[in-house]
Amino acid sequence: xxxxxxxxxxxYAEAVAQDFHEQKPRDTDYVEFGEIRRREAIAAARHLxxxxxxxxxxxxxxxxxAQLWQDHWxxxxxxxxxxxxxxxxxxxxxxxxxxxxxxSLVAASCAPSGRAWS
Numbered sequence: 001x002x003x004x005x006x007x008x009x010x011x012y013a014e015a016v017a018q019d020f021h022e023q024k025p026r027d028t029d030y031v032e033f034g035e036i037r038r039r040e041a042i043a044a045a046r047h048l049x050x051x052x053x054x055x056x057x058x059x060x061x062x063x064x065x066a067q068l069w070q071d072h073w074x075x076x077x078x079x080x081x082x083x084x085x086x087x088x089x090x091x092x093x094x095x096x097x098x099x100x101x102x103x104s105l106v107a108a109s110c111a112p113s114g115r116a117w118s
Contacts, residue, residue, distance in 0.1 A: 004056045004109045005041060006102070010034030011062030011083045030083040034062070056109045059089035061097050073099035 010016075016025045016033045025033075038057055045055055060068070061081040072079040078096035080087045088096045095101040 001050065002054055002056060002109070003045060003050065004058065004106065005038075006058050006060050006065065006106065007062040008034030008057065008059055009037035009062050011064070011081065013083070016083075027083065027085040030081075031086075034059075034084070058102075058105050058109065059091065060102055061086070064097065065102070068097060068099040068102050072097065075100060 010030045010033050012033070013025070016029050017023060019033060019036075020029045022029060041057075042052060042055065046052075061079060061084070063083065064079050064081055067079050071077070075096050075098050078087045078098045081097070086097070088094075089101075089105075095105060
């Protein structure tokens, strides 16, 4: 079994503000919150009997996926997260926040022998 997390859940402004006790969280707070959510997902998966290798984290922008499909399909206009201020997922392969890369990486992650990145 493989579980693909498309986002890290880093764009939930109310939760970030509450968890970090900040009325106006910084972009670094959102990134850190995404890492916390990622660790929670790993712990939950482990509790369900899954292994770390069964999980794939793509790191696309929480709250921005519709924009990738509608306004940022092409690599010539990557989306920038209003929360993290990032315009690409944290990967070594040069992917951008755009619909083409999202579709490609989801397909690769779900393929029986494929792995995007973890």
